[in-house]
Amino acid sequence: MDLSFTTENSRYAFGSFDRVTVDGRAFRLxxxxxxxxxxxxxxxxxxxxxxxxxxxxxxxxxGRIRVERNYFNPDAARKRQLAHGxxxxxxxxxxxxxxxxxxAFCEAAIDMHRENLLKFTDASIAASMAMLAGRAGQLARxxxxxxxxNTLPSENMGVWPSPRTLRRWLAERxxxxxxxxxxxxxxxxxxxxxxKPEAAAIMHREIQGYLSPxxxxxxxxxxxxxxxxxxxxxQYTEKKHHLSVPSRETVRRAIRALDPFRVEVARNGExxxxxxxxxxxxxLNATRPLERVEIxxxxxxxxxxxxxxNIYGMLSDDEKRQLGLYIEGDDKDPRYKKKPKATDxxxxxxxxxxxxxxxxxxxxxxxxxxxAAVQLLQMITxxxxxxxxxxxxxxxxxxxxxxxxxxxxxxxxxKSMRCRMAAEDLGVMWEMAMNGVPENRGTIERVFKTFGSDxxxxxxxxxxxxxxxxxxxxxxxxxxxxxDDFTFAL
Numbered sequence: 001m002d003l004s005f006t007t008e009n010s011r012y013a014f015g016s017f018d019r020v021t022v023d024g025r026a027f028r029l030x031x032x033x034x035x036x037x038x039x040x041x042x043x044x045x046x047x048x049x050x051x052x053x054x055x056x057x058x059x060x061x062x063g064r065i066r067v068e069r070n071y072f073n074p075d076a077a078r079k080r081q082l083a084h085g086x087x088x089x090x091x092x093x094x095x096x097x098x099x100x101x102x103x104a105f106c107e108a109a110i111d112m113h114r115e116n117l118l119k120f121t122d123a124s125i126a127a128s129m130a131m132l133a134g135r136a137g138q139l140a141r142x143x144x145x146x147x148x149x150n151t152l153p154s155e156n157m158g159v160w161p162s163p164r165t166l167r168r169w170l171a172e173r174x175x176x177x178x179x180x181x182x183x184x185x186x187x188x189x190x191x192x193x194x195x196k197p198e199a200a201a202i203m204h205r206e207i208q209g210y211l212s213p214x215x216x217x218x219x220x221x222x223x224x225x226x227x228x229x230x231x232x233x234x235q236y237t238e239k240k241h242h243l244s245v246p247s248r249e250t251v252r253r254a255i256r257a258l259d260p261f262r263v264e265v266a267r268n269g270e271x272x273x274x275x276x277x278x279x280x281x282x283x284l285n286a287t288r289p290l291e292r293v294e295i296x297x298x299x300x301x302x303x304x305x306x307x308x309x310n311i312y313g314m315l316s317d318d319e320k321r322q323l324g325l326y327i328e329g330d331d332k333d334p335r336y337k338k339k340p341k342a343t344d345x346x347x348x349x350x351x352x353x354x355x356x357x358x359x360x361x362x363x364x365x366x367x368x369x370x371x372a373a374v375q376l377l378q379m380i381t382x383x384x385x386x387x388x389x390x391x392x393x394x395x396x397x398x399x400x401x402x403x404x405x406x407x408x409x410x411x412x413x414x415k416s417m418r419c420r421m422a423a424e425d426l427g428v429m430w431e432m433a434m435n436g437v438p439e440n441r442g443t444i445e446r447v448f449k450t451f452g453s454d455x456x457x458x459x460x461x462x463x464x465x466x467x468x469x470x471x472x473x474x475x476x477x478x479x480x481x482x483x484d485d486f487t488f489a490l
Contacts, residue, residue, distance in 0.1 A: 112132060125167070289355050406431070
């Protein structure tokens with residue numbers, strides 16, 4: 001088969017913080033026009049050079065362009081400094097066990113918080129630590145080998161972290177994503193505040209007064225902290241027992257560290273908070289390709305025949321049994337096969353660019369799993385011209401690149417450690433949208449609605465969206481498509 005690719009539709013989308021290396025020389029974006037871009041050299045000369053879109057496409061196809069996303073971004077530079085060039089997927093041994101332990105406890109705490117079983121307070125965490133440790137052990141069992149000798153407390157899943165430690169892990173993850181779980185064992189030491197614990201407790205108690213519909217100012221809160229500490233000092237005659245009043249800036253930083261949504265709810269009401277912090281106001285404002293990519297899964301509303309001369313006949317009995325293509329007939333003998341499965345439904349994992357409305361990846365699998373999610377990430381960054389030419393597509397499918405942000409729901413495949421580690425290694429920011437609010441991922445949800453309402457009804461074996469719509473129809477009896485036919489139509 002003669003494959004042909006075109007670069008006429010290819011166009012690079014550079015960000016203001018990206019470092020672009022062309023033939024070994026580093027540049028930074030200065031201006032973008034209709035015909036090309038103007039970039040400034042990353043040195044003291046300040047010289048600029050122009051590149052047309054055709055030149056960039058040609059240089060990119062030859063592998064002479066390297067784009068380092070957000071290289072000049074202060075937050076990205078901080079993450080690189082903490083990571084020290086370490087690839088999360090390459091972690092092994094004790095660093096991996098420490099990483100998995102932290103991530104397992106954080107994932108368990110977040111899941112319990114979503115189920116309203118845990119609050120992020122010391123008292124709530126301490127009371128729920130047994131359940132929290134059990135869930136963390138289930139999450140980490142596939143990544144931490146059993147029977148490891150000389151296990152340190154920082155690597156042992158049986159050693160529970162203190163509530164303060166767990167809250168610190170959660171804060172590091174919220175700030176730096178998975179990179180925040182990396183540690184520097186050689187830099188251990190106490191780096192806490194110099195404020196005495198009793199003074200800090202008084203300060204945080206008074207700071208809660210900021211969460212009031214009376215809307216006190218930060219200055220009033222600082223005065224309340226000072227008065228409370230002075231009252232406490234009046235109970236002791238010896239000065240060695242006196243507490244120092246925290247500075248005004250310390251109190252202001254502590255107030256700013258409060259959850260913004262909680263502050264808005266307490267001071268202005270729940271309606272005002274939802275209006276201020278809702279996901280979108282006038283829709284997504286994506287201005288360049290791959291700025292925001294939404295991914296999701298869809299259970300295909302079509303029953304397809306599993307019998308395919310190209311795929312099914314090449315599988316052995318053991319492989320078919322592992323894939324679930326046989327209906328087991330004897331519980332006592334799990335290797336006994338009663339009959340092969342004739343029809344089945346599949347799961348489609350897809351990704352769409354919100355700026356161009358272009359589907360940049362699709363993976364069809366037996367069920368939702370992390371392998372399909374990782375394959376989808378690989379497909380997003382790969383030129384898909386080979387697939388387009390294989391099915392005889394009339395238009396090219398060469399759209400590919402590294403996304404700036406991927407958005408997904410709380411599905412087990414997307415929030416799996418393998419998928420999140422792959423996204424981190426690609427340098428892609430990821431965001432887990434709130435479950436039960438599909439408008440947070442409206443673009444990909446609308447795509448699946450179109451598939452269900454326009455694409456699936458055109459195929460035999462349509463399973464319909466509900467029992468009322470299905471009626472007396474039997475989709476399995478009407479299934480006439482092989483897997484090859486279905487993928488070709490898709």
